[in-house]
Amino acid sequence: MTGVRVAGVGLTPFGEHDGRTGRDLFAEAALAALDDAEVPRTDVEHLNYGNFMGALAERQGHQAPLMAEAAGLQCAGTRYEEACASAGVAVREAVRAIRSGEADVLLAGGMERMTNLSTPEVTESLAVAADELFEVRAGVTFPGAYALMARRYFEQYGGSREDLAAIAVKNHANAVPNEYAQYQREITVEDALDSPPVASPLHLLDACPITDGASALVLVSEEYAAANDVDAPVAVTGTGQGGDRAALQDRDDMAQTPAAADAATEAYADAGVDADDVDVAEVHDCFTIAEVLALEALGFYDPGDGVGAARRGETTRDGDLPVNLSGGLKAKGHPVGATGGSQLAELTRLLRGDHPNSDAVADAEVGVTHNAGGTVASAVVHVLEVAE
Known part of the structure; x- marks a missing residue:
C-alpha cells in the first residue's frame, strides 16, 4: 500500500464573495493548490469534490464536471455530499484511491456559496441535513439542536457559558493573523456572554458565521512525489469515518458523539498513533459546544473534562x-462543503511551517482534523504527520 502525501494546498479567503459564482471560487482554490504543488494539471487523474447545498443556493446540481472544467482539469470528477463533512469525505476517498494504486494524483476539496441567501434561507437549507421527517417538520434547526446537546452536556457533566465563551475567545484570537479568516478580530469573554441569544444556552458568538469559500488539496502517491521531485513534507497517515443516527432523539446520549469517536479510533489505528501522540488539532466547532464534544470524542479528554480546556489554557x-x-x-x-478540505489545508500549512501560527507548533509532528456532518451523524478524522 503506497503512502499519500499532500503536495499542495489552496484556499480562498473565507467570507462574503458578492457577485462571484461557486465555480469561480473553486477554481481559485484549485489553481492555488496546483501552483503550490507544482504539479501539472494534466497529471490530475480525478477530482473529488465536496458540496452540500449548491442545488439550493445556486440551483446547480451536477457540479463536479463544472468544477473540473473551471479548474482546467481534463479528468472526471465526483461530487461527495455528507452535509458539513462533504469535503472531509472527498479527501478520505482520494486517500483510499491513491493507497489502492488506482491513482497517483488527485485533486480533492470543496466549495460552498451561502451569503447570496438570506439568513432564514440559509437556516432552512442547512436544516435538510437533519431528519426531515422527525426533526425538521417539528421545527428543529441546527442552532436549536446544538443547544439541546449543550444543555444535556451541562446537565450530565457540568460546565457553563463562561467555558463556552473561552472557546470563542481562543478561536477568534487564533484567526487574527490568518489571511483566509472571515473574522480577523479578537473578542472578549464579556463580548461572547453579552451577544444576543440564539438558542439557550448558545448565543450569537457561540456560533460560526454564514460563509462563502473553497478549499483544495493536491494529493499524490509517495512514488509519484519521488519520481517527479515533488516537495511534499506532510503525509496523510490515517483516515477514519464514523456514523450515527441522524435524529437526536434516536441517540443513546446527546452529550457524546460516537461517530467521531469511531472515526478517530479508525484513523489512529490506521496511522499507528494514539491521542497522546497528537501535537495540534483542527476540529469542527460549528458551535462552541461542538469543540468540546470533538475534544472528548478524539480521546484528548474524558467525558466532562473537555468543557474547561480553553478556559484553563490547555487548548490555546x-x-x-x-x-x-x-x-x-x-x-x-x-x-460547509469546503470546511473539511480547509481544515486539512490549514493543518498542512501549520506542519510545513508556513502558516502565520506555525510558531506556536514549531516542533509539531502529528496533527489531527475532525470534520462533522449534521449533529455529528457523520464524522471524518484524518491524521497528518511530518514525513521523515
Missing part, C-alpha cells in the same frame, strides 16, 4: 494541545 496557542489555530469554523468561517 500556548497550551499543551493547540486547537483550531486557523480560527476554526467559529472565526475562520464555515462554507
Whole structure:
C-alpha cells in the first residue's frame, strides 16, 4: 500500500464573495493548490469534490464536471455530499484511491456559496441535513439542536457559558493573523456572554458565521512525489469515518458523539498513533459546544473534562494541545462543503511551517482534523504527520 502525501494546498479567503459564482471560487482554490504543488494539471487523474447545498443556493446540481472544467482539469470528477463533512469525505476517498494504486494524483476539496441567501434561507437549507421527517417538520434547526446537546452536556457533566465563551475567545484570537479568516478580530469573554441569544444556552458568538469559500488539496502517491521531485513534507497517515443516527432523539446520549469517536479510533489505528501522540488539532466547532464534544470524542479528554480546556489554557496557542489555530469554523468561517478540505489545508500549512501560527507548533509532528456532518451523524478524522 503506497503512502499519500499532500503536495499542495489552496484556499480562498473565507467570507462574503458578492457577485462571484461557486465555480469561480473553486477554481481559485484549485489553481492555488496546483501552483503550490507544482504539479501539472494534466497529471490530475480525478477530482473529488465536496458540496452540500449548491442545488439550493445556486440551483446547480451536477457540479463536479463544472468544477473540473473551471479548474482546467481534463479528468472526471465526483461530487461527495455528507452535509458539513462533504469535503472531509472527498479527501478520505482520494486517500483510499491513491493507497489502492488506482491513482497517483488527485485533486480533492470543496466549495460552498451561502451569503447570496438570506439568513432564514440559509437556516432552512442547512436544516435538510437533519431528519426531515422527525426533526425538521417539528421545527428543529441546527442552532436549536446544538443547544439541546449543550444543555444535556451541562446537565450530565457540568460546565457553563463562561467555558463556552473561552472557546470563542481562543478561536477568534487564533484567526487574527490568518489571511483566509472571515473574522480577523479578537473578542472578549464579556463580548461572547453579552451577544444576543440564539438558542439557550448558545448565543450569537457561540456560533460560526454564514460563509462563502473553497478549499483544495493536491494529493499524490509517495512514488509519484519521488519520481517527479515533488516537495511534499506532510503525509496523510490515517483516515477514519464514523456514523450515527441522524435524529437526536434516536441517540443513546446527546452529550457524546460516537461517530467521531469511531472515526478517530479508525484513523489512529490506521496511522499507528494514539491521542497522546497528537501535537495540534483542527476540529469542527460549528458551535462552541461542538469543540468540546470533538475534544472528548478524539480521546484528548474524558467525558466532562473537555468543557474547561480553553478556559484553563490547555487548548490555546500556548497550551499543551493547540486547537483550531486557523480560527476554526467559529472565526475562520464555515462554507460547509469546503470546511473539511480547509481544515486539512490549514493543518498542512501549520506542519510545513508556513502558516502565520506555525510558531506556536514549531516542533509539531502529528496533527489531527475532525470534520462533522449534521449533529455529528457523520464524522471524518484524518491524521497528518511530518514525513521523515
